[in-house]
Amino acid sequence: MATVELHINTRKVNIDVDPDMPLLWAIRDFVGLTGTKYGCGIGQCGACTVHLDGNAIRSCSVPVSVVGSQKITTIEGLSEKGDHPLQLAWQQEDVPQCGYCQAGQIMNAAALLRGNARPTDSEITTAMSGNLCRCGTYQRIHKAIKTASTMNSKS
Amino acid sequence: MERRDFIRSAGVAGGLLLSFQELIAGSWETKLVAPGAASPALGDFVRIDASGDILFQFVKHEMGQGVATAMAQILAEELCADWEKVRIDFPNADMQRYQNDRNGGHDTGGSCTIIYQWDLLRKAGATVKQMLIAAAAKQWNTTPEQCYAEKHYVFQRNTSKKLAFGALALSAARLPVPARVELKKASDHQIIGKSKPAKLIPKIVTGELKYGMDIKVPGMLYAVIARCPVFKGKLKSFDAAEAMKVAGARKVFSTQRIAGLQLNAPYMPYDIREGVAVVADSFWAARQMQAKLIIEWDEGGNGKLSSEDFEEMAWNRATHRTDPTGFTGNANAVANLSHVRKTLRASYVFPQQLHSCMEPLNCTAHTGENGCEIWIGTQAPHLIDSEIRRVFGFSQEKIKMHLFPSGGGFGRRYYPDMAVEAAFISRQAGNLPVKMIWTREDDHQANLAHLFQHMEYQAALDKDNNLYAWYEKEIRTYTWSARYMDPKLPSMAYAIPNVRYDFEDMIQQELVHSSAWRGVDGHGRFYGECFLDEVAAELKRDPFEFRVSLLNGGKDTYVGDAIPVHGSRILRVLQMAAEKAKWGETLTPGRGKGIAVSTFGYSYCAVIADVTMHDNKLVINKMTIAIDCGKVINPSGVEQQMIGGIVWSLTALLYGGLPIKNGRAMHTNFHENKLLRMNECPPMEVHFVDTDEQTPGGVGEVSSPLGVPAVLNAIFAASGKRIRKIPLEMQGIGTTLREPIK
Structure with a gap:
């Protein structure tokens, strides 16, 4: 277990997790943002797509420990008022x-x-x-x- | 008795709240009974707040088929509501109030929602409107006849007086429920028949919509099950020492085979495999634990069998056995064909395949000593209720069920096994709340699947080249309750003098448990549209003209349902599809068109595929769909269902299948079990048949069985190749990428 700081949408969140845990599960089960979905777990379906510094990535296939200070944007943070x-x-x-x-x-x-x-x-x-x-x-x-x-x- | 006893006007929001109970009283003349007694109440389904917001409590299951929005349109139309002020919510299951019957229970399947709710919701909307009008009339000291409702207001005729629905709600709730209401004329409809974006979209595009998968309850643990990879196999032993070393590991224990709804034995609509459950603080930890389990299985007889063995068994049954489980039609239809000019035969196979709901199966359960709480997206709360009661001995009032929309159901979420598994795990974990998730690998390796269908056809042509006899034998792995459940004659009400349909059941031999799958048995059954093309080809007849010639000028035919198949409606969808797809135009070599038509859920649909074949490589240029679903509620939603159904069928056509080797599923995830992607999706057009029908039909399953026969017929037209088994991937036909017509 390790403490990881995530820069997610407009927040900074500290979570205590297995560093190998995919970012997807950190976002869903530890940060509590459930708009990002689990579909396949192997990067085949794209349901878990989020942005890392603006680039689309499959969050099911990126360990939480490699995210570092990169800015994570989830569907909840795509726009302030749902008007993207x-x-x-x-x-x-x-x-x-x-x-x-x-x-x-x-x-x-x-x-x-x-x-x-x-x-x-x-x-x-x-x-x-x-x-x-x-x-x-x-x-x-x-x-x-x-x-x-x-x-x-x-x- | 006091009106207040059954109009719960003093509800949370202090507005009007009407329940199905009143409607039953009004429409079905059922006597209301005192509160507290067992009543026919079906639940509170519409609430108007003082602010004017209308909350439509939708008791059916929304899983992408668009019924929540369409049903709200029906209600809002008769209510004269402002569509923008209508919201939709999903109430908890209530087996007493929302009885599972035609009056509006929870049960969602078989393309039936709109068929059963059309009358009910119109009456509901009209009832509420009439009460609002009565309240306004009372306030203005006039008669209801002097008032009318429009877009969320009640107006007094010939005056400038108006009152908002919200301002009237409370006083309306104190008025008697009218026994009779008048419904709008179709020509006055302003919301019904108009395309409306789904009401849930704002929540979907912001990630706010909660599916069962998204639930978190205090103290919740996560569970994953390692289910036996071989159907009907047993757990011999397991070693969880390594699994328990995972950080966050809580518990490991074995799970039992639970075969469901034993009243129907030996047919089990669901059949939970034995396995080992792991429980942990997080899904990720549970996933790690599952991977570290060392399990020894007793695979049983199925562990030695593969798909080919099973298909050979089916082939033998199709070609040799003559003791059908049941049959219908003319017993002697093909008994003596000595006088016919020619007999054609063909075998078609529709293999088992997965539902692949994008939201993996899941359920959260929290058991107690005598009851449990469940959070789930399900098509059939009543089955969960009855199975939880049967398996755990809880009484109905001790089962609390929170319902959510689903990320796809397609028939799979009709089965209650997820809830039974989750409740079992919660109990074994010490009555703690547990979210049980099927990983996508579990979904591929231990799930229920579409039934297997082997269709054996025979057609006889007399000396005048008329289609004299038609025989079809279906060898299938699925029945719900009886040994023989489908007494319908071959699908399409074609005028053939001698017809026989045999049904043979192979459910005891299946290697993967069968279940309903968007379109249910229609997929194999509508191979009849391919065999009909074979007959047309033999006769050198145009497939479209041949169908028209068999439709008896559009007469009604009874094929086993109380409602006849309307030949006239089949004709119209055929004609519209042919016209829009330019059937009969001259085509360049290598290009061809194929047609297929069917009825499902009292709707009629014809599909024409336009393809090009070069060197065993197929390109689907276009799919044209003609639909007659009777009264159209939401054209945008219907179009979505038509196109979605074709995408569904094209996945089956190109890739569908669930290969088994030594009892184990060979596919583990979407890299092996492929689904159609955007770059493989052909252009599609949907055309509505102009109709005077005043009742709506279901649309979720009418196009899904048609993509396969339409494309197979088009492949024959383009190349002369007759394909009788899918997926094409296994038939030497290259998969398609979208390319322009050459």
């Missing part, structure tokens, strides 16, 4: 069905848009093909990313 262009576009295009994978989808898409404000259709498809959705919302996810990319960012 992607969050608005997800509503507008009525994207989610069960919703379980959507936090990971949005976090992955947010990292895409951060580096590429106007992605092409195939850039969206390539960037999003690591995230599984069993309900089959891909067509609308794709559309909502296009929609978001044309909105003026409020941040």
Whole structure:
């Protein structure tokens, strides 16, 4: 066990955990933010996607000890009022069905848009093909990313 | 008796609160009984606060099929509510109040929610509206006829007077519940029939929505179970010394086989495998403990068998045995075919496969001496209730169940085993609260799966090339309760003079326990749409025209349900799909189209696949879907279900399967058990058939069985290859990536 300080969203949190524990479980079970989901545990589904210093990573596959002072952003911290262009576009295009994978989808898409404000259709498809959705919302996810990319960012 | 006895107007928020009890009284003329007695109450389901906020307490299960939003639309329409002021919540299970029957119980499955709740929720909304109007009329010293409701206000005609719903709620609650209410005309609908984004989206996109997986209760421990990797295997011994060295380890103990709902023996809708449970302070610690267990299993007979052995057994049954578990249709349909010109035969296989709900199975339970508390997302609280009572001997009032939406259910969450396992572990852990989680590896290696279906077909063509006889034998691993449960004639009400359907049950031989899976038995059954294409090809008939010719001009046909299959509706979806997909246009070599049609949940759907085949590599250019689900509540939601169902079927088509070797599942996680990804997802279009139908049908399972037959028929049209078994990956057909039409 080791004490780890996490910079998560706008907070600093100290937790006492096994340093090998994946960041996912630190976020969910120790910090108490449950918007980040467990789907597969091996980086195949993307439900656990969060940002480390703005880059999308699979939190199920990153030990908590390697995070260090990097800034973690989870779905809860993507925007202050739930009004990130992607969050608005997800509503507008009525994207989610069960919703379980959507936090990971949005976090992955947010990292895409951060580096590429106007992605092409195939850039969206390539960037999003690591995230599984069993309900089959891909067509609308794709559309909502296009929609978001044309909105003026409020941040 | 006092109205107050059954209108709980003095509730938490001091507003109006109407329960199903009043509706029963009004609509079904059931006499109300005194509070405290066993009553037919179905629960409080709509509350209007003084602020005007409407809380719709949705007692069914929302698992992505969109029913919470659609049902709220029905209620809000008749209530004349402002849609923006309607919120949805999920009340705790209550087996007394929310009886599991057609009046609105918890039970969610079989695409039935909208069918059963349509009338009920319209009456509910209209009842509340009428009470609000009556309250306003009283305040204005006028008659209800002089008032009307619109968008959250009651207005007095020919005056400027208006009162907000919130301001009227409390006084309305003191008024009698009207015995009769008038429902809106369809032409006046403003919310029904309009696309509305799902009500839960704001919580989903901010991570606020709580699934069962997200629950934390004080003092909660975490549990994982190492279940026997071989179905029906037994635990011989285990060594937990290393596991107990993990920091945070609490307990290790064996778990028992619990086979469910024994009234239906020998058929067990669920069958919990024996195993070893580990309990720890965190999920991560429990996961580590599970990995460090040393377990010896007695694998039993199944440990020597593989998928190929099982499929061979099914093949033998299909081709040799003639003692069906049951049959329906004309016993002599294919008894004497000496006079026919030609007989066609074909075997089709739909293998077992997983539900792969994105939210892994889980349940939190806290047992006590005489009862327990459960936190779970489930399609069937009544089964959990009855099984917990049976297994643990608790009385119903001592079981408290908190219900949550699920990250996918697809039939898997209809089964109560998660709750039984979690309660068992909580008890063994010393009556401590425990969250039991299936790891994704557990999900792949010890879960229930879609039933196995081997379909054996025979068709006879007479000397005039008419389809004279149709025989289909289904060899299947799933029945719910009886040995033979599906007396329906072959699916589609085609006009064939001699038809026989045999059912053979192989549930005792299955290597993985079978269960309902989005579309249930439809997946194998709708292979009939492929065999029909084989008949059309033999006759050199166009598959679309051939279907139309068999539909008897659109007559109704009874195939085993109380409600007939409407041939006219099949015709319309076929025609719309054909028109939209440009059926019959000239295609370049290598390209082809395939069609399939079905009915499920009183809805009708036709799907056309447009594919290109080059060198055994398939590209799906487009999927066109035509749907007639009767009255459409939320077009956006219906479109989602149509497309989601096709994505579901394309996963089955390309990758679906649960290969078993020596009794053990070969797939361990999503890198081996592949699901369709965005780059494999073809463009899809959904078209609604214009209809005068006034009642809605279910839409969650009507397209999901159709992607497979439509694409297989298209592959034949494109290449002349007849594929009769999925997944394509195992049939030498390269998987598809989305590419433009060449």
